[in-house]
Structure formats: C-alpha cells, structure tokens
Amino acid sequence: MAYPLVGESKHRRLIELCRRANITTVVDHPDIAEGLSRLMSAAGLQLPVMVEVDTGLTRCGVQPGAPARDLAHQIARLPGLRFAGLLTHEGHAQVAGAPDQVRAAGLSAGQMMAETAELIRKSGLEAPIISVGLTATAKITATVAGVTETRPGIYVFYDRSEVLHRVVPPERCAATVLATVATRPTADRIILDAGTKALTSDRAGVSPPVAGHGIVVDHPDWDLNSLSEEHGATSIPADDPVRIGQRVEIIPNHICPVINLFDSMYITQGERVIDQWAVAARGKSQ
Amino acid sequence: MAYPLVGESKHRRLIELCRRANITTVVDHPDIAEGLSRLMSAAGLQLPVMVEVDTGLTRCGVQPGAPARDLAHQIARLPGLRFAGLLTHEGHAQVAGAPDQVRAAGLSAGQMMAETAELIRKSGLEAPIISVGLTATAKITATVAGVTETRPGIYVFYDRSEVLHRVVPPERCAATVLATVATRPTADRIILDAGTKALTSDRAGVSPPVAGHGIVVDHPDWDLNSLSEEHGATSIPADDPVRIGQRVEIIPNHICPVINLFDSMYITQGERVIDQWAVAARGKSQ
Structure with a gap:
C-alpha cells in the first residue's frame, strides 16, 4: 500500500501473494497501471486496483476530480485489472496548524474523496472503496458521507504527536522506549542511553512544532532536548533526586520509525514481561 | 566508549570482555568511577579509565581544567582502576558555522585537551592518552601538540555532511542507499522508495544547515526534499527523462544511523556485487 509496485522482483512477489490472498494495490500513473496489466494478464489473474489521490500531501497520487476519474477509467479498460476505488493519505492534515485547522483539513480531504467518487460514479463506473488514512483526523474524516474505509496507523500504539494533537492523553500511549x-x-x-538509534530524529506529526524528542514518563519537568546517535541529553531541575542507573520510559515523537529500529518488542503487564514480539517487517532491503 | 557503563548487565559484560581483551572505558562522574572500582576490585582486575571532557558539545563530560584533573586523581586513588588519560568528542565543532569557524572550534577543543593534560601532569599524574574524535576536524585537531589519538567515525564511509564540510568530494563517499x-x-x-526507514531524518552535521536529505548520485539537479517513512519525494526538472522503475544511488546526510537501519550491506565493485556484510552492532536492546 505504501507506493505503487514497480520492478521485476516486486512484480514476482505480487503474483505469489495474489495466488494466496486477496490483494488490492494502488496506482497513480498510467505507466504503472499498464505494467501491472501486462503482469496480471500474463498470469491469468485479475487485480483490484485503487487510484491514489493527492488530497494535499503532495507525495504520491493524482489530483482529485477529473484526473482521478480519467485514471480510474484507464484502469477499468486494462485487461487483468479491476478498478476498486480511491485511496488517500491525508498526512498534511496533521500539520495544518491549530486543532480546528487540523479538523478542517481532515474534513476537506474526505470531501475531495467523496466528490471524486461521485464524479466517477456519474461517469458510469462503480467506486466501491473510498479509503482515507490518518490517526490525527481518523474520527473526523471518517464522518464524511461516502468515505467507506479508514486506515489509521499510529493509533495501534499512539505517540507524542497524538498527545500534542489531543487525540489521547500520554497514559494511552502503549509503546515506550526503556532508557x-x-x-x-x-x-x-x-x-539517557537512548539517542537517534533508539528514538529516531523524526519530527513527523509533531505539530504545533514544539521542541523535544519525547515525553519522559513520570517526569513532566524533564526536557529530552538533544539527541545524538546513542545519547539523549535531558535538562532536569538541578535539585532532581534522579540517580545514575535509574530507568525511565520515553514516549517517542513518532512511534512508527521507532518500531523499525528494534528487532523485537517486550510486552509487559505492570512490571512483568509477559511476551516478546518480533518486528517482522523491518530491515528489508529488497 | 559511547557513554559511561552503568547497570548490572553492562558491568557483567564488561568483566567478561576484560578477561578476553584490553578494554579502556570513560568516566565523567564520581559515582560511576566508584561503581567501576567496586566491580573491578571484586573481580581482581584493573581497568584503564579515561576522563571524558566536555570541550563544548554539552553532552557527556566534565569541564576541562580543574574538574577533569580532580576526577583523574579520584580515579587514580580508587582500587581496581588506573587513570589512562583524557577523551573528548568535539561534535560541536562541525556545526560551528563557516569553514574557518569549524577549524577554530576543532583547534580550540584540541588545545583544551592538551592544556588539561598538562595540568594533570603538573599535579603529579601521568596522562598517557589524549584522545579527540570528529571526522570534520580530524586533520585539524590532531595537529595540536599533546593530542595522541584521533577517533573519526564518519570517515569510514563519508557522507553528505562531510561533502558540505568540503572534507571530501561526493565521489569519495563509499556507502549509498540504492532506491x-x-x-x-x-x-x-x-x-523514491527510500524514506526515513532507509535514510533516517537525521540532520546531524549538515552544516551550514542546507535543506535536503541526501545527494542523488549523477543527478545534481534533483532535490530530495521531503521524506516520510517509506517515501522520498524529489523535485526534478519537468523535462527530466527519468523513468519509473529506474534505480538511483543516494548519499545520505549522516551515514552512521543509516547503517543502523539495515541488517546487511552489499559490497560492490563497479556494477558487480562481490560481498555482503552483516551489520552486527545494530538492533541491540540490552
């Protein structure tokens, strides 16, 4: 889902997956649609394909309205492909500014998607799935009539960015880095023995753009203000009783790339470690 | 070397290592020296310990001059420890500004170290190793009389930060991310299919602080200006003949945390892959 699938090795894996599961992918360029069409036709398969729409992030995606409609029709005409709907990642909404601006940007993204879906339906094509995805505005964008799917990601654990967005209080953040x-x-x-190799230097979604690299749990007056690779330099009150060797938990700015840094996670209940999960989808270089 | 060793599990590993190899460590706080002294005495070992000095980075380290001298004497008095010299990481120098300011900050750090060593010697204690470490100023700081060791890190591969510092031209950078x-x-x-999970969002050492997340090799007019987790959004000339599916190499801003993202590296000679190296020291959570 991250981006359109191109290249022989990814195409080969896509075919293998299509034989084992229901796979849907996204396209935002005619050349990619044509490549997938050739691949699927040769394999005797039909792939559901969504059009990725750029609702404001200026990353992947065609423009809403006529450009999205035209690509949808192209997909519908190509052998081996079936047009399945529209998808966007409205990531720009989380950095739109004050809470009402974030809300407005989320709503606007949902409306662009619903209007584009309506345009496609009026042109004679079904658009079954209308998919949006962003934790910060998940409960807002999903209220737009016509949106059928929401794909929040950060909500799995939450992080400091969502605390700053007032989506959750710090105690709802489920993943911390132990330092x-x-x-x-x-x-x-x-x-602290946690720098960018434990917390990343990521500031995505930290909006309004406040300083700092995380929340130190139970220490609201500590400021984790400077990271290098292995070090987290933290300002504390000069009379703080903290001792060298003490352990603290840190809620990272952005949990997604933090998970990617570790081979496994410890699952705890209170003070007890009850399980260990492997991080399966990291470190892939193909 | 990254920071003083505290905690039972690190102490246990230190003892194991000391029985197999010549290990030297750093200390910047009396409590840490005392902990190591108890550990080493109990094990019947003697550990060479250097005093980490803060020459301007405001990370680890005691102040140069009398504070460093006093900690050196404390170490020399403690059973199980032997004072081995002084160490600094003059990382502040690489962001000091224009090239002559970088040079001046590197020289100044070296001089602080040499002067502190002299102060310690005058107080009756040998200070055999005087160690500095920073690629950007490695050839400058090491010229200071009295400095005996330099520990550059980035120089192993070089990266965009060192290109910006005019330490090397881009073609001397040995590690790239293939996207x-x-x-x-x-x-x-x-x-590009390379975002923060392939390049990090690290900007350490990118000085003067120019925008962008790396150099796209052979494409000087491309601007890799925006990363999200999996995506590298890149501005290109509208008439650029690049095609979807084409591969490019990226010289990252800061190579150290990039290596940490991958389980292995491919070693190439021209277009040929001649070896694969495991990245052994990443993903450690203990």
Whole structure:
C-alpha cells in the first residue's frame, strides 16, 4: 500500500501473494497501471486496483476530480485489472496548524474523496472503496458521507504527536522506549542511553512544532532536548533526586520509525514481561 | 566508549570482555568511577579509565581544567582502576558555522585537551592518552601538540555532511542507499522508495544547515526534499527523462544511523556485487 509496485522482483512477489490472498494495490500513473496489466494478464489473474489521490500531501497520487476519474477509467479498460476505488493519505492534515485547522483539513480531504467518487460514479463506473488514512483526523474524516474505509496507523500504539494533537492523553500511549540514566555531567543535565538509534530524529506529526524528542514518563519537568546517535541529553531541575542507573520510559515523537529500529518488542503487564514480539517487517532491503 | 557503563548487565559484560581483551572505558562522574572500582576490585582486575571532557558539545563530560584533573586523581586513588588519560568528542565543532569557524572550534577543543593534560601532569599524574574524535576536524585537531589519538567515525564511509564540510568530494563517499523511482505523480516530482526507514531524518552535521536529505548520485539537479517513512519525494526538472522503475544511488546526510537501519550491506565493485556484510552492532536492546 505504501507506493505503487514497480520492478521485476516486486512484480514476482505480487503474483505469489495474489495466488494466496486477496490483494488490492494502488496506482497513480498510467505507466504503472499498464505494467501491472501486462503482469496480471500474463498470469491469468485479475487485480483490484485503487487510484491514489493527492488530497494535499503532495507525495504520491493524482489530483482529485477529473484526473482521478480519467485514471480510474484507464484502469477499468486494462485487461487483468479491476478498478476498486480511491485511496488517500491525508498526512498534511496533521500539520495544518491549530486543532480546528487540523479538523478542517481532515474534513476537506474526505470531501475531495467523496466528490471524486461521485464524479466517477456519474461517469458510469462503480467506486466501491473510498479509503482515507490518518490517526490525527481518523474520527473526523471518517464522518464524511461516502468515505467507506479508514486506515489509521499510529493509533495501534499512539505517540507524542497524538498527545500534542489531543487525540489521547500520554497514559494511552502503549509503546515506550526503556532508557537508563547513563550519567549526570552537571546537576541540571542527565544523559539517557537512548539517542537517534533508539528514538529516531523524526519530527513527523509533531505539530504545533514544539521542541523535544519525547515525553519522559513520570517526569513532566524533564526536557529530552538533544539527541545524538546513542545519547539523549535531558535538562532536569538541578535539585532532581534522579540517580545514575535509574530507568525511565520515553514516549517517542513518532512511534512508527521507532518500531523499525528494534528487532523485537517486550510486552509487559505492570512490571512483568509477559511476551516478546518480533518486528517482522523491518530491515528489508529488497 | 559511547557513554559511561552503568547497570548490572553492562558491568557483567564488561568483566567478561576484560578477561578476553584490553578494554579502556570513560568516566565523567564520581559515582560511576566508584561503581567501576567496586566491580573491578571484586573481580581482581584493573581497568584503564579515561576522563571524558566536555570541550563544548554539552553532552557527556566534565569541564576541562580543574574538574577533569580532580576526577583523574579520584580515579587514580580508587582500587581496581588506573587513570589512562583524557577523551573528548568535539561534535560541536562541525556545526560551528563557516569553514574557518569549524577549524577554530576543532583547534580550540584540541588545545583544551592538551592544556588539561598538562595540568594533570603538573599535579603529579601521568596522562598517557589524549584522545579527540570528529571526522570534520580530524586533520585539524590532531595537529595540536599533546593530542595522541584521533577517533573519526564518519570517515569510514563519508557522507553528505562531510561533502558540505568540503572534507571530501561526493565521489569519495563509499556507502549509498540504492532506491527505485516508484512513481512520478507530476512532471516535476518523483517518489523514491527510500524514506526515513532507509535514510533516517537525521540532520546531524549538515552544516551550514542546507535543506535536503541526501545527494542523488549523477543527478545534481534533483532535490530530495521531503521524506516520510517509506517515501522520498524529489523535485526534478519537468523535462527530466527519468523513468519509473529506474534505480538511483543516494548519499545520505549522516551515514552512521543509516547503517543502523539495515541488517546487511552489499559490497560492490563497479556494477558487480562481490560481498555482503552483516551489520552486527545494530538492533541491540540490552
């Protein structure tokens, strides 16, 4: 779903997957549609394909309205493909500004999708799935009539970006990075053994754009203000009783790329580790 | 070397390592020195310990001069420890500004180290190793009389930060991320299948602070200007003949955390893959 599938190795894996499961993919360019059409025809398969629409993120996607409609018809005409609907990632909404601006951007994205779907239906083509996806506006964009699917991602764990968006309070964030106070070079500065290799330097979704690299749980007056690769420099009150060796939990700015840094996660209940999950979908270089 | 070793599991591993190899570590706080002293005495070992000095990065380290001298004497007095010298990471120098300011900050860091070493020697203690470490100023700081060791890191591969520092031209950068043009939503924008999970969002050392997330090799007029997790949005000339599916190499902003994202690296000679190296020291959560 991340981007249109191109290249021989990805095409080969797509065919294997299509024989085992119901797969739907996205397209935002005629050349990609034609490549998939040749692939699917040769394999004797039919692939449901959605048109990716750019509702404002300026990443992937064709423009809403006529460009999306025209690509939908092209897909519908190509052998081996079936037009399945429209998809967008309205990621721009989360950095639109104040809460009412975030809400307005989410609503607007949903409306563009619904209007484009209506345009396609009027031109004689069914558009069964109208899919949006963003945690920060999930409960807003999904209220737009015509939207049939929402794909929030961060909501699985939540993170500091969603706390800043007032989607959840910090205690609803389920994934934290466990760090140790490695040293205290000055009374008002500790060094945590968690830097960009544990927290990333990602600031995606941190809006309004406040400083800092995470929330240190139970220490609201600590400021995790500077990361290097292995170090998290944190300003603390000079009279803070924290001791070297003490452990703290950090809610990261953006949980998605943080999960990608680790080979496994520890699942806890209270203070007890009850399970360990492998992070299966990371480190792939093909 | 990254930070002082605290905690039972790290202490246990330190003892194991000390029985197999010559290990030297750093300390910047009396409590950490005392913990290591108890550990080493109990194990019947003696550990060479350097004092980490803060020459301007405000991360780990005691202040140069008297504070460093005093900690050196404390280490020398503690059973199980041997004072081995001084260490700094002059990372602040690479973001000091224009090239002459970078050079001046590197020289200044080296001088602080040499002067502190001299102060310690005058107080009756040997200070055999005087260690500095930063690629951007490696050839400058190492010229200071009294500095005995330099620990550049990025120089192993080099990266865009060192190109910007004019340490090397782009063709001297040995590690690149291989990406595929996944789509071209508009004539002047392509999407590479390399986002923060392949390049990180790290901007450490990118100084002067220019925009962009890397150098696209052989495409000097492309601007890799926006990353999300899996996507690298790149502005290109509208008449660029690039095709979807084409592969390009990217020199990352900061190579160190990029290596950390991959389980292995492909070693090439021309167009031929001649080896594959495992990235052994990543993904550790203990």
